Amino acid sequence: MRALLAAGGTGGHLFPAEALASVLERRGHEVELVTDRRATTLVATFPADEVHFIEAATLAGKSPVAMAKMAVANAAGLVRSLQAMRRFQPDVAVGFGGYPTLPPLTAARLLKVPAIVHEANAVIGRANKSLARHAHVATSFPTVEGLPAAQAATHVGIPVREAVLKAVAPYEPPAEHFNLLVFGGSQGARAFSDMVPPSIAILPKEMRARLQIVQQARPEDVERVRAAYRELGVAAEIAPFFKDLPKRIAGAHLVIARSGASTVAELSIIGRPGLLVPLPGALDQDQAHNAAALEALGGARRLDQKALTPEVLAKELNTLIGDPVRLALMAEHAKGLARPDAAERLADLAERIAAGDDA
Structure with a gap:
C-alpha cells in the first residue's frame, strides 16, 4: 500500500503522523509526507520515503487583499499536491490537521483517493471540519465536539511516537527530591518563563x-529563567528543546504544560499528573477541551492563563507537592485516556479504507 500523510508543521500535528508512518513502514507499506517549512527540523528522522514541503495559508484578515493572498497560496499548494500525488499514486491519504493539510487532502478528493482525517483534539479543528465531509474521521477522544452526528468516525486514540511507549514506567512517589517538569509545546511558552519562577519564589x-x-x-528567555532559579538556589535545567522529552515526563513527579493533543496523550500514556494551562485565544479552544477531558478523569488540574498569577500557581504547587498520595492517584487517573495501540489502530483503519472498506 502507498500512503500519503499530510500534517501541519508543528509537533502536535507531526508526532501522530510520525507514529503512524513508523507502523506503516514496519508493515511494508510506502509512505510520503506533505507538510510545510516550519517542520524542517522536526522531519529530519521522519520515516517517509519522501517529504514534500508545500505551503498553504490561513485567512489573515477579511480584506480583499488578504483573501486574495490566501487563495493564491492555497491554489499553488493544490497544484504542487496534485503533482506529488500523481507521481506517488497513493492508495490512501491521511491528514493530521492544520491548514497545510487542505491542499493535499483536496487533491486526494479530486483524484478520488480515499482519505482519512485524524482529529487529535476533543473539538474538531476548522481545517479538519472542512475536509471531513469527504473523508472518514478518526478521533483521539471518545467524543469530539463539533463533529456532525452523521459523520462516519472511528475512535482510535492519539498515535504517539515509539519513544513515548518506551518511556512508560510506574509512577514513583517523590522522596528526597521533587522533579518538576515545565514545557510549552514545540514552540515553547513565554507565559511559563514569566509565571513559574516567581511562583517558585513564593x-x-x-x-x-x-x-x-x-x-x-524560548531561546531568548533561557538565560533570564536560569538566572531566576539560580538566585533562588533552586536546581534547574533550562533549554529551548528537549529531544528526550518522553523520558523527562516519565521522570517527573508533576508536569506543568500546555494541553495540546500530543501533550495530553503523552501524559496519559506515561501516566503523570499535570497542571495544564490551555493556550489562550485559540479560535476553537481545542486545548481547553483537551485539558477538561483529562481533568474530568482526575488526572490533571486545568488552570486558565487569564486568571493565573504567581500566587495562584504557588498555591496549586504547594498543595500538590505536599500531597504525594493525591499525586499518585492523579498519575493513575491520567491513564484513563491512554490508547497505547492508537497508531496500530489507525494503520488498520488506513488499510481498510485503502481496500475500499469504509465501515
Whole structure:
C-alpha cells in the first residue's frame, strides 16, 4: 500500500503522523509526507520515503487583499499536491490537521483517493471540519465536539511516537527530591518563563530546597529563567528543546504544560499528573477541551492563563507537592485516556479504507 500523510508543521500535528508512518513502514507499506517549512527540523528522522514541503495559508484578515493572498497560496499548494500525488499514486491519504493539510487532502478528493482525517483534539479543528465531509474521521477522544452526528468516525486514540511507549514506567512517589517538569509545546511558552519562577519564589524555603526543575524556554528567555532559579538556589535545567522529552515526563513527579493533543496523550500514556494551562485565544479552544477531558478523569488540574498569577500557581504547587498520595492517584487517573495501540489502530483503519472498506 502507498500512503500519503499530510500534517501541519508543528509537533502536535507531526508526532501522530510520525507514529503512524513508523507502523506503516514496519508493515511494508510506502509512505510520503506533505507538510510545510516550519517542520524542517522536526522531519529530519521522519520515516517517509519522501517529504514534500508545500505551503498553504490561513485567512489573515477579511480584506480583499488578504483573501486574495490566501487563495493564491492555497491554489499553488493544490497544484504542487496534485503533482506529488500523481507521481506517488497513493492508495490512501491521511491528514493530521492544520491548514497545510487542505491542499493535499483536496487533491486526494479530486483524484478520488480515499482519505482519512485524524482529529487529535476533543473539538474538531476548522481545517479538519472542512475536509471531513469527504473523508472518514478518526478521533483521539471518545467524543469530539463539533463533529456532525452523521459523520462516519472511528475512535482510535492519539498515535504517539515509539519513544513515548518506551518511556512508560510506574509512577514513583517523590522522596528526597521533587522533579518538576515545565514545557510549552514545540514552540515553547513565554507565559511559563514569566509565571513559574516567581511562583517558585513564593513556596516555603524547605519546599524549594527539594525541587529539581526541568523547564523549556524560548531561546531568548533561557538565560533570564536560569538566572531566576539560580538566585533562588533552586536546581534547574533550562533549554529551548528537549529531544528526550518522553523520558523527562516519565521522570517527573508533576508536569506543568500546555494541553495540546500530543501533550495530553503523552501524559496519559506515561501516566503523570499535570497542571495544564490551555493556550489562550485559540479560535476553537481545542486545548481547553483537551485539558477538561483529562481533568474530568482526575488526572490533571486545568488552570486558565487569564486568571493565573504567581500566587495562584504557588498555591496549586504547594498543595500538590505536599500531597504525594493525591499525586499518585492523579498519575493513575491520567491513564484513563491512554490508547497505547492508537497508531496500530489507525494503520488498520488506513488499510481498510485503502481496500475500499469504509465501515
